[in-house]
Amino acid sequence: MSFDFFTLKTYRANHPAWRLLCSDHAPLIVSFLHKSFIEPNERLMEESRLSEMLEDTLFQLREQLGEKAFPKTAKEYLNDWAATENAWLRKFYKTGSDEAQFDLMPATEKAISWLNQLASRQFVGTESRLLTLFNLLKDIRQGSELTPEKRIAELEKQKYEIEQEIAKVRAGELFLLDDTAVKERFLQFSQGAKELLSDFREVEHNFRQLDTKVRRQIALWEGSKGELLAEIMGERDAISDSDQGRSFRAFWDFLLSQQRQQEFSELLEHILSLPAIRSLHSDLQQHIHYDWLEAGEHTQRTVAQLSQQLRHFLDDKAWLENRRIMEIFRSIESKVFELSEDTIRGDAMNLNEAKIELALPMERPLYAPVQKMQLENTILELGAENLADAQALFQQSRVDKTQLIQHIRQSLRTESQISLQKIIENRPLEQGLAELVSYLQLDQQPYFKLVIDEEHQEKISWQSGNKIRNAVLPKIIFTK
Known part of the structure; x- marks a missing residue:
């Protein structure tokens, strides 16, 4: 980026992030969007x-600042923030839904991230950053070295250092990081983890820009359809083969590895249990990698939806071309009828039928043999009277999911996470298996998240009449 006067002047006038920082309502916009989207990781x-x-x-602010502080309604403010001249939010409609959806724009997230860096930090870590930069240079050199002898020499050097460290550990000489070094490295990891979440929105935004470019190209294309498809596929391959596309694909493959997920969970659980990390009161959640996975899946779904919409757009284009062909056929027919015997005398050609019939082989249906219906002369006999007790039909019970949600929210007021087994111990099942299944259906809630730990199992028991019923299932955890 060039930092000359006119470039910065253009950015100040046109870039959504800069316009947000210059807005009179910037404190309201930034605080509300940060609380609504970034803190809970809502897509x-x-x-x-x-x-x-x-x-x-707005109600809380008007009580403190006066009724005239923010005169517009909430929907009016949301529409203003999503307007083209602001572009701080993206407003759109899902397929099959008539309710508008909102998403945060990458420029808005950049502005909020920059404001977050203005806050005073506990301390500025320099050692961990220097080590990170040093290790990156070593990785680049080792990964780009073409001479086998040099690469073997570097590996032998690493092997010698590892053997020396093993010897020191066996001799009782343990090198441990002090609390300052642990905090410094963890804060750097926490910052990188949050920045990684914001990168997904920018990747998704780039794909949307590609979709807009392709749609414009289709609408203005004047060549053949084969050339158009070749051009579109070339653009798609260019995105996939770009540095960003290859990096995202490598990250996604790494994240989908079950072994990597388990290793990451164990590392994060161990580090969060350290006294030095607990003293930081970090807001980094223990399932941050699941947030990465959820954000990545949303990006993948968006790309799939764009591909499907692009296919429909191409189908509509083909339909318009076919419609143009039919209009040409009808114009030919009308010209033929105008050349009737009353208007043309002399050498004229008579047409038996002024219509073009198209019969494509693939439009003909396949042969289907006719199935003959077999009729049986069966004499109906009088059946026995039904002596079953119908009282059970009037003894149906309904599980109130609202009460289950309230109970989970009350349990999470004092704890950051709680297992389903502990919830049922505090409030035993009253409706048996039906109530247990209702707990498992509470995975799409705005107040908490449901996480399934496949590696561990838990046993849940409940009273059914005079018997004790048991169910063994993967560990279910509810988190804020």
């Missing part, structure tokens, strides 16, 4: 839910 929010949250925020 999409419905208009009704987001406007309700903004209405509560």
Whole structure:
């Protein structure tokens, strides 16, 4: 980026992040969007839910600043923030839904991230950053070395250093990081983990820009369809083969590895249990890699939806071309009828039928043999009277999921996470298996998240009449 006067002037006038920082309502916009999207790692929010949250925020601010502080309604503010001249939010409609959806734009997240860096930090770590830079240079040199002898020499050097360290450990000489070094490295990891989440929105935004470019290209294309498809596939391959595309694909493959996920969970659980890390009161969640996975899946779904919409767009283009062909056929027919015997005398050719019939082989249906219906002369006999007790039909029970949600939220007020087994111990199942299954259906809630730990199992028991029923299932954890 060039930092000359006119470039910065253009950025100040046109870049959404700079316009957000210059806005009179920047404190309201940044604080609300940070609380609504970034803190809970929300990718999409419905208009009704987001406007309700903004209405509560405006009500609280008006009580403190006066009724005239923010005169507009919540929906009006959301529409202003999503307008083209601001572009701080993206407003769109899902396929098959008539309710608007909102998502945070990458430029808005960059502005919020920059403001977050203005806050005073506990301390500025320099050692860990220097070591990270040093290790990156070593990785680049080792990964780009073409001479086998030099690479073997470097590996032998690493082997010697590892053997020396093993010898020191066996002799009782343990090198441990002090609390300052542990905090420094963890804060650097925490910052990188949050920045990685924001990168997904920028990757998704880049794919949307590619989709817009391709749609414009299709609408203005005047050549053949084969050349158009070759051009589109070339653009798609260019994105996939770019540095960003290859990096995202390598990251996604690494994240989908079950072994890597388990190793990452064990490392993070161990580090968060250290006294030096607990004293930081870090807001980094223990399942941050699951947030990465969720954000990555959302990006992949967005790319799939764009591909499907592009296919429909191409189909519509083909339909318009076919419609143009039919209009040409009808114009030919009308010209033939105008050349009737009353208007043309002399050498004229008579047409038996002024219509072009098209019969393509692939449009003909396959042969299907006719199935003959077999009729049987069966004499109906009078059946026995049904002596079953129908009282069980009137003894059906309904599980109130609202009460289950309230109980989970009350349990999470004092703890950051709680298992399903502990919840049922505090409040035993009253409706048996039906109530247990209802707990498992509470995975799409705005107040908490449901995480399944496949590596561990838990046993849940409940009273059913005079018997004790047991169920063994993977460990279910509810987190904030």
